[in-house]
Amino acid sequence: MKPLKNHTLIYDNECPMCNIYSKGFTKYGMLDGDGREAFTELSLRNKNLIDFNRAKNEIALVDHNKNEVVYGLDSLLMIIGNSFPLLEKTARIKPLYWFFKKLYSFVSYNRKQIIPSKSNEAEQSCIPDFNLKYRIAYMVFVVLFSAYILSIYSGKLGLNLEKDFWRELTVCIGQITWQTIFLGAYLKDKIWDYLGNMMTVSLIGTLLLLPALMTDFTPVFYTIYFGFVVLIMFLEHLRRCKILQLNYAPTISWILFRITALALIILIKI
Numbered sequence: 001m002k003p004l005k006n007h008t009l010i011y012d013n014e015c016p017m018c019n020i021y022s023k024g025f026t027k028y029g030m031l032d033g034d035g036r037e038a039f040t041e042l043s044l045r046n047k048n049l050i051d052f053n054r055a056k057n058e059i060a061l062v063d064h065n066k067n068e069v070v071y072g073l074d075s076l077l078m079i080i081g082n083s084f085p086l087l088e089k090t091a092r093i094k095p096l097y098w099f100f101k102k103l104y105s106f107v108s109y110n111r112k113q114i115i116p117s118k119s120n121e122a123e124q125s126c127i128p129d130f131n132l133k134y135r136i137a138y139m140v141f142v143v144l145f146s147a148y149i150l151s152i153y154s155g156k157l158g159l160n161l162e163k164d165f166w167r168e169l170t171v172c173i174g175q176i177t178w179q180t181i182f183l184g185a186y187l188k189d190k191i192w193d194y195l196g197n198m199m200t201v202s203l204i205g206t207l208l209l210l211p212a213l214m215t216d217f218t219p220v221f222y223t224i225y226f227g228f229v230v231l232i233m234f235l236e237h238l239r240r241c242k243i244l245q246l247n248y249a250p251t252i253s254w255i256l257f258r259i260t261a262l263a264l265i266i267l268i269k270i
Helices: 016-027 044-049 052-057 073-083 085-091 094-114 132-154 165-213 219-243 249-269
Strands: 007-011 036-038 060-063 068-071
Touching: 007 016, 007 073, 016 036, 016 094, 052 094, 060 073, 068 073, 073 085, 073 094, 085 094, 094 132, 094 165, 132 165, 165 219, 165 249, 219 249
Parallel strands: 007 036
Antiparallel strands: 007 060, 060 068
């Protein structure tokens, strides 16, 4: 690898994803060993160069030769392109660049809902601005993906349920609506942060179901495994609520809806 000399990547050290890929750049020689700097530990020199608020949304790369800064996808492409010029040229083709830029924003604006930080309230924390468009896009993605996988999995539980995407989609949308109506007054300005985290819990559960769909097992196995996945989701929901400094009300409401929805589905089939 050819290191990008005299550049510093300002990364969100409270974001495990950012920490991993920025460390990878230095570990594999794409940046100098000291070519990254934590956002919460900014040197005065770099702090004076970067747009502090923009750097919360888009990772900043400081060029010390020119005293210039690039942000977001352009930062990553500059680092990658220094070692793999062809990859950068390909990624900068207009349709691909548009797609990757949208994907970068999609992940960046939702990264604290994908992997929450315990110090979200600190003034110097690298907390991205709230972006309604990308939050809704994230929720829609999870709802559609979860509904599709659950529609397949539900047919294997031995409950006389057929594959029905629209049924599972209704349940997923119902969960969001239920939590919003019953918890809106309690959650107040945390409602969108909570809903984003709740969607990640659903995404985790959906991903955990995928291995069981790779082959055929008995309905008993699928039922037990589903219960195991629900337990993990329950514990993760509790953990995220604690990080958001919420009490047990969201988790109780979340479980009540799930039980009610399952009971209604079984009763309708009977």
